[in-house]
Amino acid sequence: MTDYSYRKSSYSDHKEECVEVATNIPGTVAIRDSKNPAGPLLQLGPDTWTAFRSAVVTGRFER
Numbered sequence: 001m002t003d004y005s006y007r008k009s010s011y012s013d014h015k016e017e018c019v020e021v022a023t024n025i026p027g028t029v030a031i032r033d034s035k036n037p038a039g040p041l042l043q044l045g046p047d048t049w050t051a052f053r054s055a056v057v058t059g060r061f062e063r
Helices: 046-057
Strands: 006-008 019-022 029-033 041-044
Touching: 029 046, 041 046
Parallel strands: none
Antiparallel strands: 006 019, 019 029, 029 041
């Protein structure tokens, strides 16, 4: 099993839903639910992660 080093957003608190992201493995960005760290994880390539993060930051997913 890969040893991911996850970090949580500084905007998170214990009451909100949040994801944790690990970028310490070259070529892979691992994402998991902070409330269920033993649950499933999503693995993306760095380019896909960058595109997704950019879309979130620019509000592309807001209604």
